Amino acid sequence: MKHLRATLVSGLMAAGLASAVYAAPPMPAGPAPDHGGMQGMEHGGEHRREAMARRQAALHDKLKLTGSQEAAWKTYVEAIRPPQAEGRPGRPDRAEWEKLSAPERMEKMLAMMKEREARMTTHLAAMKTFYATLSPLQQQIFNDNVGGRMHAHHGGRGRG
Template sequence: MSKTVNKSVSMLLAGVAIVAMSASAFARGGEDCEYREHGRMGMNPERMEQYREQHLTKLHDKLKLTPQQETAWKKYAAQQPVLDKSMRPDPDEMAKLNAPQRLEKGLERMRAMEARMSDHLAALKEFYAVLTPEQQKTFDDQMPRFGARWERRG
């Protein structure tokens, strides 16, 4: 019984420590997690671009592309969606709009994102068609599965 009590006390103290650290960061306005500088969830566009480049490099290496496949690869890699600050609405401008106008702006953004995604899909299909069945399996294994929880890939 003493082990159970000790374990419970340890877990309680760990929880209190986590809450205290979180409250401290919150009180400072999230400065420690760079919330203000990078927007929601601390997304840093430069870091996101770096991750994207790393992912493409790893994927390219795993696919072991032939010289004939490189042209389709370059087109596919160029069509990769990029975090674009210009796509985000200006909060001050959005505050001036009424609810229907804000929704219209949101719909415009969604249509623009859909167009970019359609271009990306076309490049993906063109690239996928030149891959061997083994390369297609590797490609499928490396791509995120929408609708499922994101998995960490090594």
Template sequence: MISLRQRIVWASLLGSAALASSGAFAQAPAAPTAPSAAVAQADTAAAPKAQHKRMDPAQRMERMKEHRAKRLAALKEKLKLSSVQEGAWSAYTTATQPPTGPRPHMDRAEFAKLTTPQRLERMQARQAERSAMFAKRADATKTFYATLSPEQQKTFDTETAHMGGHRWHRGGPDGHHGQAPAKS
């Protein structure tokens, strides 16, 4: 993948070549500070991405836990739960807690050594695990949802509409991060 800085450098080179071949280069010299300013801006724009990729997995998990706790606290505050609903809230948050510990992982080399039927069985088993986790979360959500008043249900619907769409945060079907596909 070509970085933003490389794109800027290539665009500058191509632009310079086009100007030189058209003779316009001699008429209007380019300002020497423009490309360096663009490259400096590209460096600062790319810096946060580089930091995110290098983050320690344990730090990343901790940050995700903190983010989840903040989201749940904000949701609880907006729902204005009664004391009767507190038990259902606790059961909901416990049941929807992401699994702790490292995810089951198989080395690519080990996976490649398997026969096609063996790989399919492994994938099917992993899919069954994910389906079971989803069913558990769905049941907990439905149970909690049933304890809410119609007003609270409306708030819950509004506030949690984006929570199921994790794929948009990782680059959706068209590869754009955080954006839905363009409507035709």
């Protein structure tokens, strides 16, 4: 009897899901709307800078920094500021990229990776210096609010 009930419940759930999928409105034809992803990058840089400033202001408020910590905070924020560049920094022109041979493209990709690694190393040094000025409670707040938390994305399966 238990097996029959479980089978019946599973069947009803599957039927409900199937009907919900078919009852959903169809997706509109045409280009996908721009939600701030890779499309529309000409305005994305400014949007990202504004979003970063909002997150930093919120973190600053949560940390309740003391006067002696303010200088370290300003140094940290300055160090993690993305470089100001036209277009997409670190991304080659598509037409130029397609002219390159496979080994040349790989060399360019490796050079871009090394540049990103150097920026991350600078960010890490600034973060460690600032983090050392925080109390244990402030460190926990910082840990909870600053990137690198793998479980927050993709169900904890790696990429963050």
